[in-house]
Amino acid sequence: MRIQGNLFMWLSLFFLIVAGVYGVWSKEPVGTTALFLAFGLSIMIGFYLGFTARRVDVGAQDNKEADVADDSGEVGFFSPHSWQPLALAAGGALAFLGVAVGWWLMYFSAPVLLLGIWGWVFEYYRGENRTQ
Incomplete structure (x- = not known):
């Protein structure tokens, strides 16, 4: 989860830079607002994933020596059919x-x-x- 949190933090930095550049060059408020909202959403997700990664055990995705099979197991219950x-x-x-x-x-x-x-x-x- 730590890697995903870092990814979203870097993405939020990208959105912040793009929002600033877009706002200065275009002077268009709707797109600038959307980019700032995307920045806020990315930073919230990144903070949540980073905060949660400190409280849970290290997963296979955080281990550089792990194989794909190390992350296998039961994911949950999914309904086989539902109308x-x-x-x-x-x-x-x-x-x-x-x-x-x-x-x-x-x-x-x-x-x-x-x-x-x-x-x-x-x-x-x-x-x-x-x-x-």
Whole structure:
């Protein structure tokens, strides 16, 4: 994690320099603001990764003598199949369509979004863990 933190710190320095040069040469406020925001985001991520790297064990990515296989292992649990992201995507598309067409479409997108979130959160609370 330390290497990734350093990468983001160097990236934030790059964004700061580019934002200054761009702001002076172009005198365009939107692009300059976006570059300064990218600087802020990069420095936040870099600080978080550097701070977290001090508190956790050294990973294989921080060891120069490590092989790719040294970082293998269980990453986590991933659902093999789920229809809930499709419901969330449909609700999100309907909500964004509501911004373009009319706000009244939000009345139709809100239940679809809520059902998609509810289904995704409680997807594995079935069977013996189910409450009556």
